[in-house]
Amino acid sequence: MNITGKSVLVTGGTDGIGLEIARQLLAKGASVIICGRREELLVSAREEGLEAIQADLSTAAGCAALAATLANRPIDMLINNAGMSGNFAPGEPLDLALTDKAIFLNLNAPLHLIGHFLPTLLQRPEAVIVNVTSGLAIAPRAGGPVYCATKAGLRSFTQSLRHNLRDTNVHVIEALPPVVDTAMTRGRVNGKKISAKQCAAEIVDAIATNAKEANVGMVKLLRLAYSISPALARRIMIKY
Structure with missing residues (x-):
């Protein structure tokens, strides 16, 4: 895709991976809206220089409100990046309220937003949907069962959506980051992390190269x- 001149919506775009994606797309000549x-x-x-909208995507009403705000805008690219961990410590009871919120934000919100924006995307000369999942969608880790489940669900949906839209102008991309140095992982996930800037650069490159x-x-390496x-990949990652 030629990024220059495209109108882009990045959810969860105020920090971390989302903000870096927004910055890099803006630098390439896109008009970028974040929420x-x-x-x-x-x-x-x-x-x-980013257009920024306040939105809570952890509810259906919040997703609908964002879509209504942008109803008359020619969106060319929807990047579903917003997410939360929703995890709990081993031995602790499952926080059902937190779990429900994480499931909606990580999985339902992208589906809702695609439902709202797909008619507009289909009318554009070329359009892109990017769903940010995780390497943990391939093989989960014990420390993040809720997060892993939601990302695996979004990965499955993305693969089906790509096939369903194969004969349209809408290109569907799945972005699978490793552990990234963001506010969500600091103090919670140990080990080597890449920067949000590096992660965003690889995602933007995937957009540019279709x-x-x-x-x-x-x-x-995990994919390999x-x-x-x-089975080996799952054994390695479950303890990560």
């Missing part, structure tokens, strides 16, 4: 291991 919940981060993003997947960083032995 998030924290007003102070939205203000900071506006100072960088790739089907952006297997970011170490996820490339899984292709050789899914």
